[in-house]
Amino acid sequence: MKRMGKILSLFLTAAMAASCLAGCNNSDENADTSSAGSKPSSSTDYDIYIYNSKGENAEQFKAMCEAYTEETGVKIKQFSIGSGQDHMETLRAEMASKNPPTIFSIQGIKELPEWQESGRALDLSQAADPDFKKLAEAIPENLYLSTDGTTNYGVPYNLEGYGYLVDKQMITDIFGEENTEAFLKDAKTSTYEEFAALVAALTSYIKEEKPSEVTLSGNTYTMNPTRLNLAAKLEGVFSVAGSEKWTYGDHTINVSLGAVFTSAAEASNADDAKLDTLINPFQKYAQALDLVTSNAVGERGPSFINSTTNGYDQSIQNFADSKAVFLQQGNWAYGNIEKVNPDLAKRLTFLPVKMPIDQTDITAEGMTVEKFNSSIPVYVPNFYAINAKATEEQQLAAQKFLVWLNTSETGKKYITEEFNFIPYDAGENDQLDNPLSQSILEYKNQGDILPAAYHGAPASWSSDVVGLYLMENYLTKEEWTQADYGSIAQYAVEQWKEMKNAA
Incomplete structure (x- = not known):
């Protein structure tokens, strides 16, 4: 297949690109665990290896893995890419290494075919752990990592x-305290033309100190005569x-x-x-x-x-x-x-x-x-996938980890409070402390x-x-x-x- 030929040709490039990065690993005392975007450690003193492509939460992800080890005794080698980096070259290099990840990230269906065709992505219906099977079966179909809509290969990281x-x-500070909530409500439903007029008016307010009236969703709002406090x-x-x-x-x-x-x-x-x-x-x-x-x-x-x-x-x-x-x-x-x-x-x-x-x-x-x-x-921006070519023991350990992450008090606390994630199964009655998530x-x-x-x-x-x-x-x-x-x-x-x- 053309795709597989491209994958093979990229492995060498990926290995060279990864060699310039520096590592982080819980179980290797000589590894650099202070930052993301570094080369994964070559240590084999671990039970499972997790590759995390969500670089924004690298520090918290490392702490979460340490908490899991403390609770269960299971040793985790973990690696997070740098924030904003393309993770695929590094992941390909790791997958081609002697000790590839047990759990790895797939960023949606555009990346899934590569790991399907290489036999790396586990069909979650084939999982052995009964608690994990229950978790996987409860994932809504519209949140599947799937190319056919029926076979799911991933557990969602979260909702974004x-x-x-x-x-x-x-x-x-621009429109007055009494107008804030109404302004935000009307701004949400405003037309593009109304929003563009708002942008033009704000630019005049900022650059020329000219306050004016703006209309959003048919309602009029007047800027404060002078720019005060934050608006200044x-x-x-x-x-x-x-x-x-x-x-x-x-x-x-x-x-x-x-x-x-x-x-x-x-x-x-x-x-x-x-x-x-x-x-x-x-x-x-x-x-x-x-x-x-x-x-x-x-x-x-x-x-x-x-x-x-x-x-x-x-x-x-x-x-x-x-x-x-x-x-x-x-x-x-x-x-x-x-x-x-x-x-x-x-x-x-x-x-x-x-x-x-x-x-x-x-x-x-x-x-x-x-x-x-x-x-x-x-x-769902990212999915946890299980390496189908890992040993049965490693696959079982990976499944138990994902159950812990999504069901235990500690795991759920990391998802909502440390990662500032929205749980993929959050519903109408959930209240989140993070105002953006809410x-x-x-x-x-x-x-x-x-x-x-x-x-x-x-x-x-x-x-x-x-x-x-x-x-x-x-x-x-x-x-x-x-x-x-x-x-x-x-x-x-x-x-x-x-x-x-x-x-």
């Missing part, structure tokens, strides 16, 4: 969601990590996919004719991205895509320092924000990413313009959610192809035109077709 983060106190710190409407392709590649473009696809599986199976229907939604995506990046802290140009001056950490810092009204991120960013400004972190909530989608752009079943612009993506849960319970359809696109299409194209050609460009929107849309569709047909 993203949108525009906003500090409630910032809204209070504002330097832009949005904080944007220009050097992070995944923010505007993976995540922003995924929103537009919700106009056409209801799931990642549907996107994965789309033919060329179906992909052609993405032209208009992608043009609207480009228009929305233009709005955001032209009203950001910092101007578009070479410094906008410089990782040392405008990366993930800087975007978090700018938002936490109240230099921007909005930050497009997910609930995974809560811990980073809390470290910088714990008081602000407690006041956060989500608003939807708005796009100028028309009803004629929408082909996804059950979708309307109103629902589209009132919803946020909520999905906000996502409310969107989910109301049914105002979009899929992570980009997981069904060819691997690397959204970030490394489209994201890179935008970074190199547009985020350094001062003005975008309608023709630019069309060029971006055409490139995105053609690249998807080319990559799909080459697979």
Whole structure:
């Protein structure tokens, strides 16, 4: 198969790339356990080896593994990639090593076929531990890691969601305390045109000290005459990590996919004719991205895509320092924000990413313009998979660990309090301390959610192809035109077709 040939050819590259990283391992006294993004230790003094691709929780993940060892005596070798890094090359190298992971991460169905074809991913119905079988059978079908919708290969890490983060106190300082909750409610259901007018008004407020009235969902709100308190710190409407392709590649473009696809599986199976229907939604995506990046802290140009001056950490810092009204991120960013400004972190909530989608752009079943612009993506970002080529003893130990993680008091505490995750089985009666997680849960319970359809696109299409194209050609460009929107849309569709047909 072409795919397997590519996998083999990438193993050597992956091994070379992994060799420049440094390690972390609970059971090796000489290993570096202080950070993620390092080379996994070569120690074999462990019972199971867990590969974690969620670099944002590396420190907490290590502590969780240590807690499991303390409770059970089972030794765990664990490794977490660096935050924001592509984990696949390192994972391929580890899978090709003498001692591959027992439990490993799969980031959605675009990565699943590789591990299915290599025989590495265990069909969870074949598990031996009775408690694990019970856990696996209780996973809802819509949360399966599956290409056929019936065979499940993964236990969800959690639920995630993203949108525009906003500090409630910032809204209070701009529009008045008496208007804060009403403003947020109306901003959620506002049209793209209303939101774009809000952005323009805020830019004038920040740059020219000109307060004005704005209309959201038909209701009018008036800015305070002068910028006071947090509003006095504002330097832009949005904080944007220009050097992070995944923010505007993976995540922003995924929103537009919700106009056409209801799931990642549907996107994965789309033919060329179906992909052609993405032209208009992608043009609207480009228009929305233009709005955001032209009203950001910092101007578009070479410094906008410089990782040392405008990366993930800087975007978090700018938002936490109240230099921007909005930050497009997910609930995974809560811990980073809390470290910088714990008081602000407690006041956060989500608003939807708005796009100028028309009803004629929408082909996804059950979708309307109103629902589209009132919803946020909520999905399972990662799955725990069990290595089917591990020994039976290792597989059984892996199953027991996953039961402990998802059912024990200690495991569930790590999921909700240390990782700041939303449990995949959270329901309407659950109350989460993390305000971003609680906000996502409310969107989910109301049914105002979009899929992570980009997981069904060819691997690397959204970030490394489209994201890179935008970074190199547009985020350094001062003005975008309608023709630019069309060029971006055409490139995105053609690249998807080319990559799909080459697979």
